[in-house]
Amino acid sequence: MMPNSCEGKCPGCNNAHAGIQEDRRTFLSWILGGGILATMGSFLYPVVRFLNPPRITEVAVNEVDAGKPSDLKPNSGKIVKFGSKPAILIRISDSEWRAFSAVCTHLNCTVQYRDTTQQIWCACHNGTYDRLTGHVVSGPPPNPLEEYAVNLRGDSVIISKKA
Amino acid sequence: MKPIAILIPILAAAVAAQQVAQPSKDACIECHTAMDGPIQQPALLIKDDIHMANGLSCADCHGGDRTSDDPTVAMSTAKGFIGAPKRTAIPQFCARCHASPDFMRRFRPQQRVDQFELYKTSVHGKKLAAGDENVATCIDCHSVHDIRAVKNPQAPVYPSRIPDTCGRCHADAGKMAKYGIPTNQLDQYHTSVHWAALQKGDLAAPNCASCHGNHGAKPPEVASVAAVCGNCHVLFAQNYDKSVHAPIFSAASGGGGCIVCHSNHGIQKPSTAMLAGAKAVCSGCHEPGTPGAKTAGQMAQWIDGLGDALKHSEAVLGEADKAGMEVSEAQVRLDDGRDDLVKARLAMHTFNPDEMHKPIEAGMAIADETLRAGQQALHEKNVRRVGLAISVFFIAVTVAALWFFIRRLEASGSGRLEPSN
Amino acid sequence: MATNAIQWLDNRLGLSEIKKLADHKTVPVHSATRWYYFGGITLFLIGIQIVTGTLLLFYYRPTVAEGFDSVRFIMTRVEFGWLIRSIHSWSANLLIFVAFIHMFSVVFTHAYRPPRELTWASGIVLLGLMLGFGFSGYLLPWNQISYFATKVGTDVAGSVPLVGEAMARVLRGGDDVGAATLTRFFALHVMVLPMITAALVGMHVLLVQKNGMSTPPWIAADRVRHIKFFPNFFLRELMVWYGALAALGALAALFPWELGIKADPFASAPKGIRPEWYFLAQFYTLKLIPSRVWIFEGELLGIAGFGIGALAWALLPAWGVKRSGEVRQRLVTGAAIFVAAYLAVFTALGYFK
Numbered sequence: 041m042m043p044n045s046c047e048g049k050c051p052g053c054n055n056a057h058a059g060i061q062e063d064r065r066t067f068l069s070w071i072l073g074g075g076i077l078a079t080m081g082s083f084l085y086p087v088v089r090f091l092n093p094p095r096i097t098e099v100a101v102n103e104v105d106a107g108k109p110s111d112l113k114p115n116s117g118k119i120v121k122f123g124s125k126p127a128i129l130i131r132i133s134d135s136e137w138r139a140f141s142a143v144c145t146h147l148n149c150t151v152q153y154r155d156t157t158q159q160i161w162c163a164c165h166n167g168t169y170d171r172l173t174g175h176v177v178s179g180p181p182p183n184p185l186e187e188y189a190v191n192l193r194g195d196s197v198i199i200s201k202k203a
Numbered sequence: 204m205k206p207i208a209i210l211i212p213i214l215a216a217a218v219a220a221q222q223v224a225q226p227s228k229d230a231c232i233e234c235h236t237a238m239d240g241p242i243q244q245p246a247l248l249i250k251d252d253i254h255m256a257n258g259l260s261c262a263d264c265h266g267g268d269r270t271s272d273d274p275t276v277a278m279s280t281a282k283g284f285i286g287a288p289k290r291t292a293i294p295q296f297c298a299r300c301h302a303s304p305d306f307m308r309r310f311r312p313q314q315r316v317d318q319f320e321l322y323k324t325s326v327h328g329k330k331l332a333a334g335d336e337n338v339a340t341c342i343d344c345h346s347v348h349d350i351r352a353v354k355n356p357q358a359p360v361y362p363s364r365i366p367d368t369c370g371r372c373h374a375d376a377g378k379m380a381k382y383g384i385p386t387n388q389l390d391q392y393h394t395s396v397h398w399a400a401l402q403k404g405d406l407a408a409p410n411c412a413s414c415h416g417n418h419g420a421k422p423p424e425v426a427s428v429a430a431v432c433g434n435c436h437v438l439f440a441q442n443y444d445k446s447v448h449a450p451i452f453s454a455a456s457g458g459g460g461c462i463v464c465h466s467n468h469g470i471q472k473p474s475t476a477m478l479a480g481a482k483a484v485c486s487g488c489h490e491p492g493t494p495g496a497k498t499a500g501q502m503a504q505w506i507d508g509l510g511d512a513l514k515h516s517e518a519v520l521g522e523a524d525k526a527g528m529e530v531s532e533a534q535v536r537l538d539d540g541r542d543d544l545v546k547a548r549l550a551m552h553t554f555n556p557d558e559m560h561k562p563i564e565a566g567m568a569i570a571d572e573t574l575r576a577g578q579q580a581l582h583e584k585n586v587r588r589v590g591l592a593i594s595v596f597f598i599a600v601t602v603a604a605l606w607f608f609i610r611r612l613e614a615s616g617s618g619r620l621e622p623s624n
Numbered sequence: 625m626a627t628n629a630i631q632w633l634d635n636r637l638g639l640s641e642i643k644k645l646a647d648h649k650t651v652p653v654h655s656a657t658r659w660y661y662f663g664g665i666t667l668f669l670i671g672i673q674i675v676t677g678t679l680l681l682f683y684y685r686p687t688v689a690e691g692f693d694s695v696r697f698i699m700t701r702v703e704f705g706w707l708i709r710s711i712h713s714w715s716a717n718l719l720i721f722v723a724f725i726h727m728f729s730v731v732f733t734h735a736y737r738p739p740r741e742l743t744w745a746s747g748i749v750l751l752g753l754m755l756g757f758g759f760s761g762y763l764l765p766w767n768q769i770s771y772f773a774t775k776v777g778t779d780v781a782g783s784v785p786l787v788g789e790a791m792a793r794v795l796r797g798g799d800d801v802g803a804a805t806l807t808r809f810f811a812l813h814v815m816v817l818p819m820i821t822a823a824l825v826g827m828h829v830l831l832v833q834k835n836g837m838s839t840p841p842w843i844a845a846d847r848v849r850h851i852k853f854f855p856n857f858f859l860r861e862l863m864v865w866y867g868a869l870a871a872l873g874a875l876a877a878l879f880p881w882e883l884g885i886k887a888d889p890f891a892s893a894p895k896g897i898r899p900e901w902y903f904l905a906q907f908y909t910l911k912l913i914p915s916r917v918w919i920f921e922g923e924l925l926g927i928a929g930f931g932i933g934a935l936a937w938a939l940l941p942a943w944g945v946k947r948s949g950e951v952r953q954r955l956v957t958g959a960a961i962f963v964a965a966y967l968a969v970f971t972a973l974g975y976f977k
Binding site for chain 3: 527528529531532587588590591594595598599601602605606608609612613617618619620621622
């Protein structure tokens with residue numbers, strides 16, 4: 041039974057009692073309404089933030105833009121970031137390109153292109169790789185470099201993982 | 204026809220094809236196998252010999268007629284029998300074929316034919332020419348009658364077996380006594396990083412022959428030590444050559460160049476203890492308190508500092524990773540920092556602090572960056588918990604309010620339906 | 625003004641009809657009333673899955689090349705991405721767990737009896753769909769464990785006689801788990817299964833609405849007190865939902881769902897490959913069956929057993945109720961205890977062994 045059905049037995053009943061009841065009811069409604077609003081807010085806030093595009097929008101994985109073709113002279117190479125690992129892009133001639141993983145298969149040093157010998161060279165232990173196939177020419181590397189595909193798209197060189 | 208009847212002619216043809224290069228009969232092996240004692244040995248060993256595998260048998264080196272069962276005919280000088288060469292004649296004996304490009308091309312077109320020429324320049328070759336029969340000839344390293352290809356792991360000249368092969372003589376104090384050279388090289392080598400790598404199966408790791416040469420074996424000249432080490436440690440040698448130490452160390456007595464700090468046969472894994480501290484090699488010349496010693500101390504501090512910073516970042520990232528935070532990108536980035544540490548150790552060999560400070564700075568920046576990523580992740584973990592606490596608080600308040608709301612709603616009997624009967 | 629607008633909508637949508645329906649619905653109050661909440665929680669978690677799943681679609685890319693990295697992107701770069709994905713994963717598991725409780729509560733209170741056979745059957749199909757969601761969704765992050773678990777899972781499908789090979793090929797989109805499998809599973813997970821589920825959930829809820837809440841046979845239905853569904857029961861259910869949400873938030877914040885390492889089809893299978901926990905009982909059973917039982921292949925026998933078992937379970941209203949309409953309480957309760965014990969024990973065995 042609700043306390044407001046005191047049937048006038050309690051002293052100083054009537055107005056005062058009913059007033060307290062009214063206050064409690066409004067208070068409860070406020071708490072409930074506020075609680076529902078607050079919880080809705082705490083659900084919607086992450087959702088809105090989730091939909092807000094992140095500053096770094098690239099997922100950067102199997103394809104990387106290695107810059108303009110004109111940045112690289114024939115018989116030269118450069119290191120580009122490919123995902124989390126370095127790759128080496130080599131311009132063999134005007135129209136011929138190659139790209140390989142730049143991680144030496146010997147001890148994971150980063151390899152470089154040597155225009156004088158026209159080979160890929162690892163400075164750490166003097167391993168050399170063929171610039172056309174990535175095969176080991178000399179030195180300690182046990183395996184060839186993984187080859188990537190190179191495509192020209194518009195005015196940029198695109199390196200991608202071979203399917 | 205029964206299958207076996209078909210097989211026999213095929214087998215016969217196969218056997219015949221294999222023996223085209225040699226007469227089917229080999230009396231040398233037949234008779235010597237039947238004998239006892241040392242004279243039997245070559246006939247037993249030769250089954251493993253690479254020459255045999257290429258169709259060359261006893262008579263092809265020793266002369267004579269293998270087709271004759273009569274020893275007097277088979278081993279007659281008329282048939283070109285030479286017998287066993289004298290020790291001093293062994294190199295020429297092998298060189299009859301091995302120095303002949305035309306002959307070797309028939310079997311191994313790419314095989315080198317300069318071994319004898321090289322041998323003549325070696326300490327072994329010179330002493331042999333001077334009549335010293337104790338020095339190594341071809342057969343001492345390659346064995347005899349069971350000569351195997353270098354790439355055969357059972358060959359005594361297989362990379363990982365070379366140290367013991369050389370050590371058979373060079374680690375024997377008795378044999379080395381009259382030459383006055385030390386015999387501790389093999390023991391020292393067995394403590395070295397090179398032997399450890401070789402044992403791990405890295406056949407590119409240097410054995411004795413990698414530095415001393417094989418057929419032209421000799422101690423490297425003092426001036427060429429850096430070049431010898433530089434065969435593999437290319438950039439280290441380049442940096443060293445540029446350094447102030449290069450001319451000074453080259454003039455050092457008792458072996459110069461890299462050896463001054465790293466020793467020769469017992470090369471240990473380098474550490475900053477070589478630069479600073481009680482066991483520092485630098486302190487041999489740069490007495491404590493001098494500018495050189497201070498610079499060396501600074502270099503050690505840099506390397507240790509970067510190493511520690513990277514380790515610290517790694518630990519913080521590991522902690523974040525364990526807490527379920529996603530930090531794999533920073534962990535990959537840490538590899539770049541480790542690269543810089545390697546580069547700093549490399550740049551140290553210029554002995555130029557300015558040169559060395561560049562990779563140290565780059566590495567420290569990465570250590571900082573990854574450390575911040577790790578701390579950020581750990582902070583984020585706490586933020587998540589606070590966020591969770593806040594929303595759980597709101598939920599609790601709402602649930603409590605709902606509870607009171609329902610109680611009050613139903614206190615008046617609202618929504619309650621008693622069974623009709 | 626406001627009343628006019630409501631009136632306008634009511635005339636077109638029939639809002640008052642719906643309100644009348646809601647007013648009409650009542651929930652019986654007795655010792656087993658608490659089990660009524662589980663259907664509601666299941667529905668709520670399905671809602672969570674729809675919301676979080678839709679959000680994940682904003683960033684996820686269903687290709688072998690980008691699948692893993694896009695999930696990592698969600699976990700690291702997208703604000704609150706970790707929360708959305710972790711809730712989606714945790715909620716998926718909780719959903720299946722709660723659905724199982726819901727199912728067993730229905731069996732133990734014999735709520736499947738006429739006229740609720742279709743409600744029961746649609747519920748069983750929905751449970752199967754939930755397992756399908758779990759199986760297809762597991763592969764989408766394209767990590768090592770999910771890749772190999774899918775390989776094993778589709779292998780099992782492949783050993784079904786006659787149609788198995790074709791089924792496995794259709795599931796994988798080829799002879800092996802690969803790029804085609806990922807797009808297929810993606811299509812299943814975000815389009816095919818949700819559409820079927822939506823239709824079936826609608827039917828399931830409508831049937832509950834039509835037939836009312838069932839009271840256990842040992843309680844006299846006409847002697848029991850009722851409360852109105854709206855607002856009395858609904859507000860209580862709301863409290864439970866809030867509780868479930870708090871639990872999900874806590875799980876996601878304290879134990880973010882892990883990412884694993886990117887799948888490499890050429891790597892050897894990692895040690896201890898096992899499916900999600902809700903397939904463990906079957907997985908472990910298949911492991912225990914000898915490779916040959918009499919003249920049958922062991923695995924085949926196991927799969928046939930599961931098939932027959934599931935069918936029998938779906939047909940529970942047929943064999944659990946006598947022609948007279950009386951429920952075979954002891955038989956059904958006994959069977960349910962057996963099934964529950966089997967699932968619990970074998971899941972535990974599969975987990976710890």
